[in-house]
Amino acid sequence: MHAQVLLVEDNLDDQLLAKRAKKMHSKQDYKLHIIDDGAQALEWLFNPEHTSESLPQLIVLDLNLPKINGLKVLQRLREHAATQYIPVVILTTSDETCDIRDSYAYGANSFIKKPIDFDEFIHVWSTLDQYWLHANVAHVA
């Protein structure tokens, strides 16, 4: 069973770039599942048919999302027994202090400012992969 990463991202360009970044760096073979907005993400994650295996091992979450914003999604995930321990990395264009502070306050495991430079963007994805799916795998399992 492959590891699974959920990316919640509404920007279609960033979705494509994330897929590309995964393809370019990935040593770890994981499945990247992409959802466009906060409401759909919650609906998918809270689907009662999920088993602990079918839930993602890592959620990468944007903050500015249509319908339900990233912070709200995060808050709901942390309230729900099935999802409260899934690592959540906020990956967003903003680096405003209030966003960083609120993200951690709502239970984010990490906050990463989305770099403009695509080489750095690839690097971010490769680090996410290594840290959360490899180095940290014992805690997830």
Added chain:
Amino acid sequence: MTEHSIAIKQAKILIVDDNEDNIDLAEQILEDDYDIITAPSGVKCIELAQSAQPDVILLDVQMPDMDGYETLAKMQAMETCKNIPVIFLSARYRDIDRVIHGLELGALDYITKPVDDDLLMAKVKVSVRIKQAEDAVRAQSAALEAANKEMEAFTYSVSHDLRAPLRTLDGFSKILLEDYGNVLDDTGKDYLQRIRVGSKKMGSLIDDLLNLSRTSKVELSCEPLDFSSLVEHVKDELLADHPTQTASFQIQSDMKIVADARLLRMVMMNLMGNALKYSGKKDAAVIAVSMEKQDKRTVYVVEDNGVGFNMKYADQLFHPFQRLHRTDEFPGNGIGLATVARIVQRHGGHVWAESEEGKGSLFYFTLEQDSERTSYMEQGSDI
């Protein structure tokens, strides 16, 4: 009639007294210059104060049911009435303790009767003027607060939204180069490379502008700092970012400073980064950071032996976007020194520069106030 008297005429005075004769008396004195409304009791006074919003209330102290003191106390607790100035009028309560009590409750004045007509006129006029001035200040504060909120929303949206398209430009340019490099000739590849460089430049421009705007808003937390060691750290960081630079640094030891550490670091990153940039083409670049006393003030100096600049352009240095060199000679966006000036100003200090073309530059700053010195160089624009 002058404009001023028109303004006064429009002011509205509420006269409150349980005795109708007293009301008539005051009304006769004031009715030529003001719109007069009247109330026979404290309860009615509060009602009218809310609905009619008078500019001044003349309030009798001794009234049945609710006296003047109680009426005032009630109005002070109400958002819609608390800014209306109240003048107490009393024939019976003339002793000083009563007067003081009335003023302490929040009345603007306390007049004992019998009252001279002209004195009453003059006091009402002053009260109206105070009310109008206070209204103007309140309106300005509200406008300022609204503008600040709008500015915050603007910078927030810049921070979020302006950067995203740049990632698209940079990312897909790189993907084009990788996937379709074989069908592009060197000129085509060069164009794509230029798109990437442009988008990254725009990205750092946005970051720097946001930093400049944040330096104005962030709260200062000043503490005594080991300035020499802060400078050493900045040096290490700059050299790590520019591994090909061979400049030597001379940093005075044991320098102390009281400042906001994070902001001061930004100042030194900019000043020392500039020194490195503009002396980098020299064979034996030397950058010195030191401290000296000038007119009893402690002045910190960053000196380099780089290309320098013509002093006739010195007044442009600290304005955002002003550059003295072409970007292909020395890269940069012209935000750095504006940020330095803003931070130094926030600390109550000054920054200035001296230079000679081809010989090098000296950048000075002090964080101490000196009212005698006003430097024309450091007036950054408002971003």
